[in-house]
Amino acid sequence: MSDPFAGIRLKLQRGCDQLDSLKKEIAAFLDGNPYEPAVELNRVHGSLEGRFVFDVSLRMRLRTPCPLMWGTVVGEIVHDFRSALDHAVYRLSTSDKARTQFPIFTEPAKFEDHSNTMLSGVSPQAAALIKSLQPFSTGEDVRSPLWHLAALSNFDKHRTLHLTFGYLQSFQFNFPPLACDAHVTRQTREGGTFENNTEIARAHIVSNEPPFGRQEVKMHAQINFEIVFNEGTPATGVWTVIGTLLDIADRCADVLERIGQDSFKIDGLGLPRPPDSTRPQLETDLV
Numbered sequence: 001m002s003d004p005f006a007g008i009r010l011k012l013q014r015g016c017d018q019l020d021s022l023k024k025e026i027a028a029f030l031d032g033n034p035y036e037p038a039v040e041l042n043r044v045h046g047s048l049e050g051r052f053v054f055d056v057s058l059r060m061r062l063r064t065p066c067p068l069m070w071g072t073v074v075g076e077i078v079h080d081f082r083s084a085l086d087h088a089v090y091r092l093s094t095s096d097k098a099r100t101q102f103p104i105f106t107e108p109a110k111f112e113d114h115s116n117t118m119l120s121g122v123s124p125q126a127a128a129l130i131k132s133l134q135p136f137s138t139g140e141d142v143r144s145p146l147w148h149l150a151a152l153s154n155f156d157k158h159r160t161l162h163l164t165f166g167y168l169q170s171f172q173f174n175f176p177p178l179a180c181d182a183h184v185t186r187q188t189r190e191g192g193t194f195e196n197n198t199e200i201a202r203a204h205i206v207s208n209e210p211p212f213g214r215q216e217v218k219m220h221a222q223i224n225f226e227i228v229f230n231e232g233t234p235a236t237g238v239w240t241v242i243g244t245l246l247d248i249a250d251r252c253a254d255v256l257e258r259i260g261q262d263s264f265k266i267d268g269l270g271l272p273r274p275p276d277s278t279r280p281q282l283e284t285d286l287v
Contacts, residue, residue, distance in 0.1 A: 004264055005271070008087045008256060012249075013272040015080030019245050020275055022073055026227055026242060034064035035166055037200075039219050049206045050183075056203040058173055058221065062196035066163045066227065070241075074163070075156035077245055081252045082153045088259050089130075095121025104150035106135045106142055126263045133255050145251035148244055163241055164193050164230035171223040173201055179213030182206060193228065249274045 003009075040057040047053040085102035093100045101118045105111040111134055119127045131137060135144035155161060168191045178184075188201045205211050226240040253271045260266040 004091050005088075005256070005260060005266070005269060008084045008091075009269075009271060011080050011084040011087060012253060012256070015077050015084070016249060016272045016274045018073060018077045018080065019242075019249060022070065022077065022245075023242050023275075025067075025070070029064075029067070030225065030227075032064070034062070035194075035225075036061045036063060037221050037223060041217055047206075050208055052182075052205075052207045052210055054205040054211065056175075056205065056219075057199055058201040058219070060166075060168075060194045060196070060198045060200055070163050070227075071161040074152070074161050074241065074245070078149060078152045078156055078161075078248070081248055082149055084252055084256065085149075088256055089119065089122065092123070092126045092259070092263055093119070093121035103130065104134065104146045106144075106147055108134075108136050111136070123263075126259070129258065129262050133258065145244075145247040146255070148239065149248045149252070152244075162230045164228055167191070167193050167226045167228040167240065168200060169224035169226055171200065171221060173219050173221040175203075176212065176215060176218055178205075178207075178211045179215070180207050180209035180211060182211045193230070246274055 038059050038061050040059065042055045042057075044053040044055060082102075086100070089100050089102045099117055100120055100122070103111055103115055103118045105114070111131060115127065115131070119130065122130075133146070135141055135147045138144060141147070152161065168189070170191060171188075175184075183206045185204045186201065187203075189199070194200065226243070228241060229239045229244070250273060253273050256271055257269055260269045260271075
């Protein structure tokens with residue numbers, strides 16, 4: 001008996017291979033320091049607050065933008081995973097109609113309106129399984145990796161997916177020990193996307209003696225970054241590129257494992273899954 005998942009497995013494998021390659025490209029891109037944090041230290045003269053008043057600003061400098069080709073690669077990865085789900089429905093259907101498709105909806109009413117066409121020729125049992133895997137059934141709604149897959153797939157069919165340069169997950173920065181008592185106020189940006197020269201933190205220092213003494217002023221910064229889809233894509237909040245694709249890949253494999261077990265009575269399909277991903281982190285001393 002031929003393997004009904006042979007083509008599906010190949011599509012999943014291709015998507016996972018492309019995702020792994022993209023993950024490595026992004027890691028190499030970030031290792032090449034395409035951005036750099038820079039500190040600006042300015043003394044405020046003539047201030048009535050104290051004898052020594054300094055404003056400190058921490059900014060992100062953009063050196064190299066994201067490669068535009070990444071958007072096309074992401075579209076190809078999304079297509080592989082979407083096609084694997086559609087392929088499974090085609091194998092489930094006894095209909096000769098070519099409009100079958102794996103439905104993905106956040107609203108039960110829309111599922112009911114479209115399921116007769118999308119699941120034409122699919123048994124009631126298999127259709128019930130697919131319904132139970134929908135974003136409205138799992139309670140995830142627009143947080144579902146399946147909905148992310150559908151949204152990105154539909155967008156990519158007509159437009160180019162764009163990735164923003166970077167997204168600031170978290171960061172910390174510290175001054176060297178001050179040489180005297182000083183009043184220090186800080187303001188930090190709570191993450192988010194950044195462009196060239198975006199200020200991510202600032203500080204205001206007031207003292208009656210030189211706050212840094214004779215030492216060279218260094219700030220230590222620890223910064224976590226992600227590459228994310230920009231605001232032009234159908235995102236809820238901020239979708240990280242690698243994290244979103246990893247979630248999509250795992251969910252597609254989970255769904256197909258269920259279909260294989262429940263509808264084709266195949267246990268232990270061992271479908272391809274992508275490797276884990278680690279988030280890039282920059283730790284540096286800023287002069």
